[in-house]
Amino acid sequence: MKKKLIVLTGAGISAESGIATFRDADGLWEGHDIMEVASPQGFKTNPALVLDFYNKRRAQLAEVEPNRAHEILAELEDHYDVTIITQNVDDLHERGGSSNIIHLHGELKKAKSSVVDSHVQECSGSIQIGDLAADGSQLRPHIVWFGEAVPLIEQAHELVTQADILLIIGTSMVVYPAAGLIHAAKPGKPIYVIDPGNPELVTDRVQFIQKTATEGLAELVPVLTVNLPT
Numbered sequence: 001m002k003k004k005l006i007v008l009t010g011a012g013i014s015a016e017s018g019i020a021t022f023r024d025a026d027g028l029w030e031g032h033d034i035m036e037v038a039s040p041q042g043f044k045t046n047p048a049l050v051l052d053f054y055n056k057r058r059a060q061l062a063e064v065e066p067n068r069a070h071e072i073l074a075e076l077e078d079h080y081d082v083t084i085i086t087q088n089v090d091d092l093h094e095r096g097g098s099s100n101i102i103h104l105h106g107e108l109k110k111a112k113s114s115v116v117d118s119h120v121q122e123c124s125g126s127i128q129i130g131d132l133a134a135d136g137s138q139l140r141p142h143i144v145w146f147g148e149a150v151p152l153i154e155q156a157h158e159l160v161t162q163a164d165i166l167l168i169i170g171t172s173m174v175v176y177p178a179a180g181l182i183h184a185a186k187p188g189k190p191i192y193v194i195d196p197g198n199p200e201l202v203t204d205r206v207q208f209i210q211k212t213a214t215e216g217l218a219e220l221v222p223v224l225t226v227n228l229p230t
Ligand code: OAD
Pocket: 009, 010, 011, 012, 013, 015, 016, 021, 022, 023, 024, 034, 038, 087, 088, 105, 143, 144, 145, 146, 169, 170, 171, 172, 173, 174, 175, 194, 195, 196, 197, 198, 199, 211, 212, 213, 214
């Protein structure tokens, strides 16, 4: 049976595809204060701006491609039982070929009711004011905003407890509860972190590779696959 490799990813893994990270630009995300476009209050204050912001992010997906890091994670399925827990709302892990992906913070390519969280539908185009969910409420992006519950966190936590190896890539590790998942790794199981910056590393168990996602994975994969059957 293959060992379980659980991978927690953040905005950094998509940086080399050309998608801006959140905190590498003075708290501005594509020119906006994060709370303005990623909070229920922001949506209440200016729904048109928030819808437009995510419409642009959704449209941007057509202009970007998965990078080598996304592809390498898919290739690791030859050696490991891999599950990706991503904070990203892009679809680059899917397009990079990974099979098991949990989107902790939602997905750009989905929309949902603004009253019932579980009323989710596919969304490839844009969402406008007046576009309604089946329950008659205004459609909104299927994004977990600041202050909202993270419905998949328990499932993610359970997966990390089962990990033989935990690999964390491209996240500042400051947004909870996602950042707290590192504590669910069982004692003795290796934890690798790949990030060219200075993520918040709360445990000295971490083996830190201070490189970009593509460079760090190129270095780590031979370590992870040595002596493993192909
Ligand atoms: P951040 O923007 O907070 O952190 C991005 C991380 O990626 C930083 O640690 C960078 O050093 C690193 N990085 C930059 N370039 C990289 C590269 N080429 N390869 C690897 N790493 C690189 O993004 P997240 O930690 O993902 O939530 O942010 C967490 C959450 O906060 C997001 O999911 C989002 C945001 O607000 C919501 O939208 C709800």
